[in-house]
Amino acid sequence: MLEQAEGAPSPVPLDASHIPTLGDGQTTVLLELRDLQHVNRFAPASGMQFNPDGLNIVFGTNGAGKSGYSRVLKRACRARRSSPVLPDAYADTPGTPSATIVALDEQGNPRLYEWQEGRDADRRLAMVAVYDSHCSEDYITDEGTCDYQPYGLPQLGELTQGLTRLQSSIKQEREAIRLDASPFESLKGAHPVGQIIETLSADTDLDQIRQLGVFNQEHEDRIIEIDQLLANLDLEPQARAKDGLATLTCPQ
Secondary structure, three states, rough: OOOOOOOOOOOOOOHHHHHOOOOOOOOOEEEEEEEOOOOOOOOOOOEEEOOOOOOOOOOOOOOOOHHHHHHHHHHHOOOOOOOOOOOOOOOOOOOOOOOEEEEEEOOOOOEEEEEEEEOOHHHHHHOOOOOOHHHHHHOOOOOOOOOOOOHHHHHHHHOOEEEEOOHHHHHHHHHOOOOOOHHHHHHOOOHHHHHHHOOOOOOOOOOHHHHOOOOHHHHHHHHHHHHHHHHHHOOOHHHHHHHHHHHHHOOO
């Protein structure tokens, strides 16, 4: 026969309070968490009220008790992850943590639910979803399908996917309009067009480019004049003179 060593932990039989559940299927609306007794270092009869409509925001400085209230609700409402609620370690006679939870029943009337650490909470309270950073690990780090996702969590994933698609689309459009000045290399030079090409960018003045691109009658007349000069220019006498000069200056 095995004997348990002094101070060794004793097994805790599994009961319904250890298992998250969907409750009884009825909507549960919290109204108040009150009459806290032996909960951390809360003063006796501490509590907080909830507005049954809209969003409730609990705020306060560090050590104000925000996490302490959530620990009670996580235990009473059977959150996916919870830890035992501890009494005041500095109390002369630490008692068992307990509280009273007020919620609306199916008829819309307030109903009291007594909660005590170590006892099975009413299954109607299991309809309340308590979610915090510890519970989030089930959705972020652990693999598997979740039976419940807090409101807004799926939309967060869809938002991330949407932003990824938008980023890809912007990248494709940016690559499509990326400026490539290589086709205009032959136009560079010490003239207005060359200067524009040299500094071509997304900030280039389009009106200035349009003005430089205008081909008017003056330009056409100048081209005709150059064509005539080239046609009437006889380069042979000049070539012979230069050839003779090269013959006179170069020793045989």
